[in-house]
Amino acid sequence: MIKFDHRGPVLAVIALSLSMIASSAAAQSFTFTGKTAASDTVQVAPGQPWDETRGYGFTSLTGGNEQAFSVAAAPGDYRVTVTLGGRTASRTSIWAEDRRLLADPVDLKAGQTKTLSFTVNVRDTVLVEQETDPSPPSVRLRGDDALGRDWDGRLTLSFSGPSPALDAITVTPVQARRVLLAGDSTVTDQASGDYASWGQMLPRMLSPDLSVANHARSGETMKSFVTSLRWDKLLGDVRPNDVVLIQFAHNDEKKQWPRTYAAFDQSYPAWLSAFVADVRQHGGLPVLVTPVARRIFKGPVIENSHAGYDDAVRDVAGRLNVPLIDLTRQTTQFYEALGPEMAAWAFADNHREKTHHNAYGAYEIACFVARDLSALPGLDIKAASDLPACDPVYPPDPKAFVITPADWPIMRAKVDQGAEPVPLK
Numbered sequence: 001m002i003k004f005d006h007r008g009p010v011l012a013v014i015a016l017s018l019s020m021i022a023s024s025a026a027a028q029s030f031t032f033t034g035k036t037a038a039s040d041t042v043q044v045a046p047g048q049p050w051d052e053t054r055g056y057g058f059t060s061l062t063g064g065n066e067q068a069f070s071v072a073a074a075p076g077d078y079r080v081t082v083t084l085g086g087r088t089a090s091r092t093s094i095w096a097e098d099r100r101l102l103a104d105p106v107d108l109k110a111g112q113t114k115t116l117s118f119t120v121n122v123r124d125t126v127l128v129e130q131e132t133d134p135s136p137p138s139v140r141l142r143g144d145d146a147l148g149r150d151w152d153g154r155l156t157l158s159f160s161g162p163s164p165a166l167d168a169i170t171v172t173p174v175q176a177r178r179v180l181l182a183g184d185s186t187v188t189d190q191a192s193g194d195y196a197s198w199g200q201m202l203p204r205m206l207s208p209d210l211s212v213a214n215h216a217r218s219g220e221t222m223k224s225f226v227t228s229l230r231w232d233k234l235l236g237d238v239r240p241n242d243v244v245l246i247q248f249a250h251n252d253e254k255k256q257w258p259r260t261y262a263a264f265d266q267s268y269p270a271w272l273s274a275f276v277a278d279v280r281q282h283g284g285l286p287v288l289v290t291p292v293a294r295r296i297f298k299g300p301v302i303e304n305s306h307a308g309y310d311d312a313v314r315d316v317a318g319r320l321n322v323p324l325i326d327l328t329r330q331t332t333q334f335y336e337a338l339g340p341e342m343a344a345w346a347f348a349d350n351h352r353e354k355t356h357h358n359a360y361g362a363y364e365i366a367c368f369v370a371r372d373l374s375a376l377p378g379l380d381i382k383a384a385s386d387l388p389a390c391d392p393v394y395p396p397d398p399k400a401f402v403i404t405p406a407d408w409p410i411m412r413a414k415v416d417q418g419a420e421p422v423p424l425k
Helices: 009-023 198-205 222-227 230-236 267-281 309-320 327-346 359-375
Strands: 028-031 041-043 056-058 066-072 076-085 090-096 100-108 113-122 154-163 166-174 178-183 211-214 243-247 285-289
Touching (some): 028 066, 066 166, 076 090, 076 100, 076 154, 090 113, 100 113, 154 166, 178 230, 198 359, 222 267, 230 267, 267 285, 267 309
Parallel strands (some): 028 041, 243 285
Antiparallel strands (some): 028 166, 056 066, 066 154, 076 113, 076 166, 090 100, 090 154
16 A cells, blocks of 8 residues: 655655665675675675775774774665674674764673664765766865765775674665755764764664765855855755755854855855755755854853854744754753863863864764754654753763763874864954
């Protein structure tokens, strides 16, 4: 029986047909211990390096603390099923691509196993060809983009921890509903050092049936997001009923960047409105997000370094009837609740940063986003069944954070780490 939903009968039939096609695609299964091997399962030797011809292999950073396994994969969404555990006790965290968190540390006793499933988005730089283009255009990568795992035509899974134990992996193409992210360095997949963003923690906070496609990039403004073709790429990946989260301002507000500066009372709201119109034109559901606050205290109170920009987002959301997630307000509450000294424990560069977060700060903010997103009417977005309790007014102790330094994967050598944008003073 065909079930019609709120997207309308035509879109429902299309979605059902695509889902049936995707589900019939061949799965790829790999075993790393041999004990669960079937006739169609590939036995992978310990540390077997990536091979272009085979289309699979380990791509771990030399001298790093992770086991990274890659599979050649065309752009799209994949259902990934992972079995952890082995003969000895283990502790394993699971990440995808450039350090997108899929699972908190899993502690298993000797002989125990646990199977988990997720949806992972894979993309490349090529855009859909346009009538006026002599050849397909591509996203303009910059900085350390080309060194990362987000644009390389592979699906990469990373297993980290003091004693990770990988038993088996199955990868199957699927047609999943997407949550796409547009934004800057506070949203992007951070792969360097102890930097993290709420965007890369979001997959762990949402239902594993959803595919989180993080198109955000450090240093981006709305203007540069368009001129670098990142916005075109994102829009090309939007399907009816997909959700698009939009959070900018950190760099748009920089007058020292005159080419991309957008005043909060002039072009900034116009750009926001245009982004909303673009998403709706493609059948997507836009959600506006106010920028995360910077850690700039005046006594016990956070100074709003985004003054005018956060209100502009709220105004556009109200005027265009767009759902809103107010991270400026919630992160301000979060830092103030921690206090001037302890709030530093939510930030990167060994707590010296005032703009960019570490794993703890990003994890908490992603929880705020997932909680609010799942509560917004008309979106039908489900949070993870084990979504942590998160309240910006009552933050948990950062010193008791579930992801310890030993669990945090190192994916980028220091010599390859791209510079982060300098916080606005």
